Amino acid sequence: MKIPFNKPFVAGKELYYMAQAVQNGHLSGDGPFTGRCSRWLEEHFNAKKVLLTHSCTAALEMAAILCDIQPGDEFIVPSYTFVSTANAFVLRGGVPVFVDIRPDTMNIDESLIEQAVTPRTRVIVPVHYAGVGCDMDVIMDIARRHRLLVVEDAAQGVCATYKERYLGTIGHLGCYSFHETKNLISGEGGALVINDERFLERAEVIREKGTNRSRFFRGMVDKYTWVDIGSSYIPSELIAAFLYAQLEQADRITGKRLAIWNRYYKELLPLQQAGVIRLPVELPECRHNAHMFHILLKDLATRSALIEFLKKRDIHPVFHYVPLHSAPKGMELGGGRFRLPVTDDCAGRLLRLPCYYELQPEEVDSICELIRAFFR
Numbered sequence: 001m002k003i004p005f006n007k008p009f010v011a012g013k014e015l016y017y018m019a020q021a022v023q024n025g026h027l028s029g030d031g032p033f034t035g036r037c038s039r040w041l042e043e044h045f046n047a048k049k050v051l052l053t054h055s056c057t058a059a060l061e062m063a064a065i066l067c068d069i070q071p072g073d074e075f076i077v078p079s080y081t082f083v084s085t086a087n088a089f090v091l092r093g094g095v096p097v098f099v100d101i102r103p104d105t106m107n108i109d110e111s112l113i114e115q116a117v118t119p120r121t122r123v124i125v126p127v128h129y130a131g132v133g134c135d136m137d138v139i140m141d142i143a144r145r146h147r148l149l150v151v152e153d154a155a156q157g158v159c160a161t162y163k164e165r166y167l168g169t170i171g172h173l174g175c176y177s178f179h180e181t182k183n184l185i186s187g188e189g190g191a192l193v194i195n196d197e198r199f200l201e202r203a204e205v206i207r208e209k210g211t212n213r214s215r216f217f218r219g220m221v222d223k224y225t226w227v228d229i230g231s232s233y234i235p236s237e238l239i240a241a242f243l244y245a246q247l248e249q250a251d252r253i254t255g256k257r258l259a260i261w262n263r264y265y266k267e268l269l270p271l272q273q274a275g276v277i278r279l280p281v282e283l284p285e286c287r288h289n290a291h292m293f294h295i296l297l298k299d300l301a302t303r304s305a306l307i308e309f310l311k312k313r314d315i316h317p318v319f320h321y322v323p324l325h326s327a328p329k330g331m332e333l334g335g336g337r338f339r340l341p342v343t344d345d346c347a348g349r350l351l352r353l354p355c356y357y358e359l360q361p362e363e364v365d366s367i368c369e370l371i372r373a374f375f376r
Ligand SMILES: *Cc1c(COP(=O)(O)O)cnc(C)c1O
Pocket: 054, 055, 056, 057, 058, 081, 082, 084, 085, 127, 153, 155, 156, 176, 177, 178, 179, 188, 189, 190
């Protein structure tokens, strides 16, 4: 019995809707399914405007353009994140200022943000690791006082909340991912959430290759033309059709993941009580989405040994990010000047366990039994 780390899945009418998209005769972007997805996300998350993109990376790139990042502008970001969080801003000439993470949630440590602000700072980019919200009240307050923008990397945070507000809808802009490793999937896919009206019009233009085509379609201009920089950030209707079926099942999918997450927690709690591992930390103000079940081991050697032990039994856990400040490109951008002790420490000890829609309760039990056996 092989248990992979992740497994893409179909939850309902995905294939039926894709066939329907073909029948509709509209397979490029912004057809009926794209509209249904955007409206679903806007209504369920209480978001002003949601634009579907072909990835979260694309949404982050759009956000960096909307923030008008100029060469030399600084953006504040955790080092413990996916490359796209930084790359999107680096593409515009932005300089990353890396801030350490909290040891409990692995999210950016909000108490260290203000001292990282300089006259060149333009944006704060919090990342909601594992779908647990960053302390957005503190972050938004710092942004207000220093006139900064906030772009939430909510790639992992779809359907999760912070103080009853959906992640991605709190900053000026928010970015979602529907990559096959996330909770709701369309293979590749993403969305840009626009929470500040001033970005509405320009976002449509950037997404449409720098043209005012969206206004043209609404009959607001009589021909469409090149008006700004931009690129092709629009997903195909086939992708939107697949995604819409997932959105329809969002509650059931999240519920299933939460059951897996809670089972892991209960089964592994004795190991935490014995001081052998640390389980993920829940915060009262955050309702997470069970995006990930991760444990912290004593050290790198223990992690490597546990990975080896489980892989021999055909179970495939994976570690996570190489911190960006110590990666080759991060070093080239000055990453070496940052002291990030929590990031350096946790990155070497964190392990993610298999967590996907079709993972069975008995499989969770056997994984946990093996982990307990490893420590006996
Ligand atoms: C997955 C992920 C991304 C990238 O998402 P894509 O849709 O693959 O571009 C960005 N940031 C974080 C934190 C992620 O987990």
